Amino acid sequence: MEYALEIDRLCKKYARFALQNVTLGIPRGSVVGIVGENGAGKSTTIKAVLGLVGYDSGTIEILGQSATGHERALKQRLGVVLEDCEFPPFYRAKEIDKLLATAYPAWNSAQFMCYLEHFRIDPAKKLSEYSTGMRKKLAIAAALSHEAELLLLDEPTSGLDPIAREEVLDLLWEFMQNDRHSVLLSSHITSDLDKIADSIVFLHEGRVLLSATRDELQDALGLLRCSAETLSMLSPDAVRATRKHAFGAEALVQRALVPEGLPVEPVNIEQIMLFLTRGEQL
DSSP, X not given: OOEEEEEEEEEEEOSSOEEEEEEEEEETTOEEEEEOSTTSSHHHHHHHHHTSSOOSEEEEEETTEESXXXXXXXXXXXXXXXXXXXXXXXXXXXXXXXXXXXXXXXXXXXXXXXXXXXXXXXXXXXXXXXXXXXXXXXXXXXXXXXXXXXXXXXXXXXXXXXXXXXXXXXXXXXXXXXXXXXXXXXXXXXXXXXXXXXXXXXXXXXXXXXXXXXXXXXXXXXEEEEOHXXXXXXXXXXXXXXXXXXXXXXXXXXXXXXXXXXXXXOOOHHHHHHHHHHSEEO
């Protein structure tokens, strides 16, 4: 299998937080979603890939090359949207166009302007006059306008209303029609990942808690609502995590290990994340 991005046992220590042996891969032509609570390490992982933060150990390969020693050439092939990094507020979008044309040999000004029109962004206005959502859409337009092969997107739909989020997801779907394109997408909006992600990586306190394709997760896991007595009768191997309350219990279960006759419901990414981070682990 050919990978657009491979991260192997990545470690980075801070005073009160550490990435601990984070390993993940993005096959060419796929969308991988990273989920996790605030401070789980999602942004740190993306910044390490981009060389914006150093790391203590581990390796990163981007588009078949080591991330170390090929930074300039590789960044030409990446489209990036970072949650905490925006263009200067005194710039206008038409000036951003000229600036990025000098940075990217493959910059496509016509395509950039087409995206601005699609997002109803006035290229003559200063960015300080844009809403948070407009600035985010501008960053997405820039990421898609220089023939990037791999998109690294950190919360790209945060601050967007539902209609604008759907527009962005549609653009990502169009981007993925080229089977050489790939996306790493970090998002708190798990419903977006339910729509577009091929695989999911759960980060919790700097560790990979779970990594699998979306279909594997949904086929293997389910939600069981039952009494505490019924829950106690299940094999420990069948139960990943539980949440007990006054009227019974809910459990994230391995479907194949639950006896027939018990009503196991489908489970989405958000429910899996809540059980694995807030439920009682067995």
